[in-house]
Every structure is written in structure tokens, then in C-alpha cells.
Amino acid sequence: MLKIGILSDSHTKRELHQKALRYLVSKEVEYIIHAGDICTQSNIDDLKATQKPFVLVRGNNDRALHDxxxxxxxxxxxxxxxxFKLMHLPYYLTPDSDIVIYGHTHHHTIEHKGGTLFLNSGEVCAREKDLSEVMVLEIANTHYEVTRAYRKPSINIWIEEKQTFVR
Structure with a gap:
């Protein structure tokens, strides 16, 4: 089974970003995907420090970054x-990949339509709501298992909700 950590919209909330990465690493993800608005070089450095292979896409607030x-x-x-198709802005939500991942909206989405899994992990930064959110995607031969994990920034307990979809 392949296990992938997904996060988006860290913005300038480095402590929340670091806690999100620690959670994903604790779940023994093999890869990390960030759907943009990482916003600072220090957040990128923290992503690199996990020593996990990662993919990061430019968000609308990442224009000043040149990594x-x-x-x-x-x-x-x-x-x-x-x-996979990865984007920040949800402008390219066409089913032309097995898995489509996007950010920007700050609201989590898990949809399986026409054989394509569409995911938005929500927000790490807890700007729109008092929650920091990530996802763990597990890919098995027959199914996807998506775990949405979230926590209040003031509490160090992650709450997990799982959904399973037939591939």
C-alpha cells in the first residue's frame, strides 16, 4: 500500500505547518504533496527537512518564492x-488523472467521480476556521482510503475521519 501526505495553504503559520508535517511523518507517509500557498522559504525548508520525497506547486501567494x-x-x-494532477487554484478540475489535488479554497473536499479522486486537504493555517487540516491518502490495489485529520491550533490532538473508495 502506498501512503501519501497531503497539505495546502500553510501561509505564514510556520508552527502549524511544522505540526502538520510532524503528524504526516508520524503516519509513515512515503511522499508529501503540498498544494500551494506555502508562502515562506522556512516552510519549504521544513518540508525538505522531512527527508520525504515531495511535490510542491506554486500558490497565488507564493509569487515571491524562487525555490x-x-x-x-x-x-x-x-x-x-x-x-496525479496538482494545482493550487481549482481551475483545472478535469478528470484527466487518477487523482486530482488542489488547494486555495481553505475547505476540505473528498470526491470520487468517474474513476477520479478529487482532494483538497483544507488549510494548515487555520485562517478560515479554527482548524488545521491535512490528509493521508492510502492507495491499495482495490481501493483508496482517505484520512482527513484536523485539530484546533490550541490542542495537540488530531481527529481523524476515514473514507474508502473502490478504485
């Missing part, structure tokens, strides 16, 4: 045999 690891949207890639 070569930032990809332009929509960014298509593969992890093993699974195809």
Missing part, C-alpha cells in the same frame, strides 16, 4: 503507476 522545487500549475506527475 526550484516549486512547480507551476497544473503539474502532472506519477508516483509508481498512479497519475
Amino acid at each position: 526550484p522545487s516549486i512547480k507551476q500549475e497544473p503539474y502532472y506527475f506519477k508516483i509508481k503507476e498512479h497519475t
